[in-house]
Amino acid sequence: xxxxxxxxxxxxxxxxxxxxxxxxxxxxxxxxxxxxxxxxxxxxxxxxxxxxxxxxxxxxxxxxxxxxxxxxxxxxxxxxxxxxxxxxxxxxxxxxxxxxxxxxxxxxxxxxxxxxxxxxxxxxxxxxxxxxxxxxxxxxxxxxxxxxxxxxxxxxxxxxxxxxxxxxxxxxxxxxxxxxxxxxxxxxxxxxxxxxxxxxxxxxxxxxxxxxxxxxxxxxxxxxxxxxxxxxxxxxxxxxxxxxxxxxxxxxxxxxxxxxxxxxxxxxxxxxxxxxxxxxxxxxxxxxxxxxxxxxxxxxxxxxxxxxxxxxxxxxxxxx
Numbered sequence: 001x002x003x004x005x006x007x008x009x010x011x012x013x014x015x016x017x018x019x020x021x022x023x024x025x026x027x028x029x030x031x032x033x034x035x036x037x038x039x040x041x042x043x044x045x046x047x048x049x050x051x052x053x054x055x056x057x058x059x060x061x062x063x064x065x066x067x068x069x070x071x072x073x074x075x076x077x078x079x080x081x082x083x084x085x086x087x088x089x090x091x092x093x094x095x096x097x098x099x100x101x102x103x104x105x106x107x108x109x110x111x112x113x114x115x116x117x118x119x120x121x122x123x124x125x126x127x128x129x130x131x132x133x134x135x136x137x138x139x140x141x142x143x144x145x146x147x148x149x150x151x152x153x154x155x156x157x158x159x160x161x162x163x164x165x166x167x168x169x170x171x172x173x174x175x176x177x178x179x180x181x182x183x184x185x186x187x188x189x190x191x192x193x194x195x196x197x198x199x200x201x202x203x204x205x206x207x208x209x210x211x212x213x214x215x216x217x218x219x220x221x222x223x224x225x226x227x228x229x230x231x232x233x234x235x236x237x238x239x240x241x242x243x244x245x246x247x248x249x250x251x252x253x254x255x256x257x258x259x260x261x262x263x264x265x266x267x268x269x270x271x272x273x274x275x276x277x278x279x280x281x282x283x284x285x286x287x288x289x290x291x292x293x294x295x296x297x298x299x300x301x302x303x304x305x306x307x308x309x310x311x312x313x314x315x316x317x318x319x320x
Contacts (some may be wrong), residue, residue, distance in 0.1 A: 001316055003193065004039045004052055006077055007063035016099055018063035018285040022172055028285040030308035045069050049077075061089045061313040065096050065282055088234065089315045091259045091281050098256050099281040102180055103144045105256070109276055112255045116277045117185055117267070121178035124169045130161045135183050141167045144180040151175065157184060157218045183277060186270045187268030190236070192249035193283070193295035195261045195310050198317035202253070203310070205299040206245045208234040209291070233294055241272070248274050261316055263292045 007017070008026050016026055024040055031038045039057075043049055045065060053059065066076045081092040090096070098105035106116045118132050121144065127133050143151040151171055158164045164181075171179045193205040210232040236242045237269050249264040256279060263283040267272050284290035287304045296302040302310075 001036045001058040001300055002055070003036045003061065003312065004055070004057045004184075005031075005061045005063055006041050006043055006052065008067040010218055011133075016280045016282050016284070017065070018282065019290070020286075023286040023290070024063050026304070027063070027285050030305040031061075031312055034309055036312070037246075043067055044060060044139055046073070047179055049075065053081075053291060054085055057086065057320050058270045059087050059089065059312070061311070061315070062282065063285070065100065084227065087312060087315060087319050089260055091257070091262075094209055095257045095259065096281050101280050103178075104277070105279055107213045109255060112251075114251055114255060115273065115275045116142060116314065117277065120181050122164075122168050122181050123178050124165075124172050128145055128163070130181045133161075133164065135181070138184040141171060141184045142182075143171055143175045143181050144177060145175070154218070156240060185267045185269045186271055188241075190245045190266045190268075191291045192245060192264045193261075193292045193293060194249060194253055194258075194264065195296075195307070196259070196314055197310055198313045202250065203300065204246050204250065205294070205295040206236055206242060206249065207264055207291070207298055210234055210237050224282045233291065233298060235298055240315060241268075244272075244274050247264050248276060249267075252279060261311055264297075 005028055006026055007021070018027060021042070028038050028040045029146070041048065041052060043052070046069060060081055062077045064077065065219045066074050068074050076093045076096070078088055078090065078096060080095050081088040082092065082185060098108065103121060106119055107133045110116050117136050137159050141156050142166070151174060155163070155167050158167055168179050187210070190206055191209055192204060195203045197203060236245065245266055248266055253262060254266050258279070258281060261283070263280040265277040265280065266274050267277050283292035285293065285308070288291070293304050297304070
């Protein structure tokens with residue numbers, strides 16, 4: 001089969017994706033081990049995408065959701081290749097929007113009766129005193145459209161109005177959009193990796209994520225932690241917790257209309273109730289460190305190459 005991997009120069013992107021070129025090369029090597037002819041494309045223009053279409057690959061693996069061209073045109077890859085009749089990996093654009101917009105995902109799932117942490121959005125000056133804020137402290141603030149811990153640090157955890165105002169101001173200045181404000185959940189943090197196999201089965205692996213403590217004593221999975229990787233992944237030992245986490249992740253997978261694969265982040269409160277936090281629909285694929293592949297390795301014993309193989313087999317099954 002002819003397979004092409006599509007990525008872009010994504011250093012400036014604050015979106016989810018497979019990762020740097022090193023991660024894409026690891027995916028490339030794994031697919032080549034399966035005996036397929038594979039090309040890695042770093043695309044920045046519509047013309048480069050048109051060249052891919054002309055080669056008529058059997059499957060394109062989308063390592064990012066979209067590219068931004070030099071003239072600042074945003075091209076969603078799933079939408080582009082769907083219109084061109086080219087088979088592609090991952091979800092459709094309307095589903096990928098739930099990855100790019102955390103508020104959209106939370107509001108949509110809330111309508112589906114999925115447990116999500118209470119939240120609201122804020123811009124500088126919108127709230128002028130404590131009494132106006134709809135959720136009690138402590139609160140947790142983060143960008144509504146960023147991933148990989150961007151914009152999250154020890155100051156994301158706020159206990160009073162001065163801290164709230166300061167973090168809203170800094171995030172809005174940096175990202176230019178309303179800030180997502182959530183109730184702080186003091187329980188465990190989980191991530192759930194999911195792949196639909198070519199036979200239609202859904203493989204689900206869940207692990208606990210244990211970030212290091214910040215200076216304020218709170219465990220925060222922020223940008224510095226994501227980049228330096230000091231956090232720990234741990235097998236969930238409590239069967240009841242495993243069932244609770246996986247059921248929530250599967251419900252999210254089904255309700256959002258996810259296709260092929262995803263990584264769902266979940267957090268619990270002090271009493272152990274689980275809440276949806278966000279969906280990563282183009283999860284990291286860095287060999288040896290990405291949560292998506294590590295979760296399958298830790299719980300199901302699948303190697304990195306086997307995980308990539310499952311993704312490829314599911315994609316190819318659509319053209320066989």
